Amino acid sequence: MKEDILLEIKGLKAELADGGKEILHGVDLTVRPGEVHAIMGPNGSGKSTLSATLAGDPRFNVTAGTATLHGVNLLDLAPEDRSHEGLFLSFQYPVEIPGVSMVNFMRAALNAKRKYFGEEPLSASEFLKLMRRKREIVELDNKLASRSVNEGFSGGEKKRNEIFQMAVLEPRLAILDETDSGLDIDALRVVAGGVNKLRTPDNAAIVITHYQRLLDYIKPDVVHVLYKGRIVRSGGPELALELEEKGYDWIKEEVDNQKDSAI
């Protein structure tokens, strides 16, 4: 059923805005509410480009294909409107913004979303209450919340902060781009725990990772392998275990041989 589809990507091609090199060569992906999808793949296969392109990163140009979120054409929207429509990207490298406090940053983000839906801004006390409640989900220190965005945060604190923001914004679709990179086991558990707490039957997540490890904590329904800008294989959770055991070479060989025979 069409109504049951949250994210639908068809034949998505994207290139670097600077230089025009094509990185995504036609990605197809369908995500339904309540699902967790994992996207794995070797370095340079286009995983981060896919997430950045969906979020509207101006470093990439879409040259073909479509992407809709609950029926809304994402590719026509400015990044901020994609966010309002429910797309959240947890950055692999969260950006430090000296001089902008976390509080002002989150208030601006939340109130922009409310405005988009014709709602009044939150009062100061409502906002602070919300912040406190959401902080607990990822055990984020209050001190971090009073500092500049990500400035001087450790790797683990930055990733917690991403999940905290996700908790505040309550997205329909969260894309977690290598959220596990730079995390120790304890931090990984906290971050993954936060993601799991935020799961509902209506929202969905795409987890981009190199390693099976994260998937022990965030159980995927579907695992995809992205290679050379295409999804070349999809399967259940067992695919991730197989990749962990055998590496990517067998898939690379399969794909490259197919191409050769096609020529």
Added chain:
Amino acid sequence: MNALDQYIDLYEANAATVSAHSAGALNAARADALELLKRVGRLPHKGEEGYEKTSVDDMFAPDYGVNIGRVDIPVDLAAVFHCGVPTASTWLGAVANDKFVPTESLLRNIPEGVTVMSLAAAAAEMPDVVEKYYGRIASEERGGTPLALNTLLAQDGVFIHVCRGVKAAKPMQIVNLLSSPVPLMAVRRVLVVAEEDSDISILFCDHSRCEIKCLASQVIEIYAGKGAHVNVCDMEESSSGTSRFSQLFAEQHDGSELKINGLTLLNGITRNEYYIVQKGSRAVTTLDGMAIGNGEQHIDNFSELSHSGDHGRSNQLFKYVLDGSSSGAFAGTITVESGARFNEAYQSNRNILASREARMHTKPQLLIFNDDVKCSHGATTGQLDQNALFYMRQRGIPLAEARMMLMQAFMMDIIDNVGIDGLSERLRHLVERRFRGEEMMCADCNAKHGV
């Protein structure tokens, strides 16, 4: 006819009137100033050394009136109280065009040991003190013809004196209000004398209610005696029809600390010159500047900071955010004189160009005639951080809002470093309002001048 001639002619035709409305040291200095102006014969033009991007001649060229006869120009003094900075926590005085206007509260509340009054009155009532400093800190060699022109025509301004050991409990706030129905040049002169071990903070707020073009010519002289602490914040929030030519001269003695913040929030054409000499040892200087430009605004800051004592420290930070077709210039020189040992001097100029059309020119310089120094200087000019912009937009913050937040964040260290209680918080608000393009105090005039 060059821009200077009209003022020389004006003075020569009215010399007696000028002197009659002023006094003592102010009048005594005019002859030398006139001689210099006639000898040199012109104001600096754009492209000359030190004036690479700003023509003083052009700034003074319009046919401005000078209020030689001290005609009472109706000035809405209520506007003084609309100054965006809260006045409750300061002692408030005003300069209407170039005439000092005390407020009742100032007259009543100023504590013993602190004098704040009309400079002309001070020159008459306490000639010894004024003569000792007036025109002595400002040097002809540095200030050139613009200084001489101010000296030639200045009839009044502000005199601030703090006695030895007196620590002023509150900041002094002087609101400079330009207001005139005809094109006017205000010629202001400020003399600040902080005697040994005294402590004073002064906030100057420049506002303009000019419906037509106005020019403020300002010279500030600051004497910081041994161990004195002087904190000056000079904020301009004027209008696009306003030109401002300001020279600040300061002389620091042993162990004195001088902090200066020059803040250009809103303006037309501005040239600020800072000439600071550390004469004594262990002097500390902080010189910060902030400039926000859009439209056709032009902001030029020029500094010469000289270390001639031992163990001196200085820190300069100038930041610009230029949008629209605005232009900025910064030229700063640190000199460590020969024989001045163990000095530390740092200078930094950082700029953001927020549009394709905005332009910034920067020239940081170091002149070191000595070993045993720690000095650095540098300049960066760039655009808003694209990664940060995308990050903010991904979280739902609209582009215009994200840009505004980043521009404001860029100025945060300057704002936080303003050493007057309560002012940082207020400035944050003013800067935000400025970046949002919301109504400033001088909105009436700006509408007319198309900002």
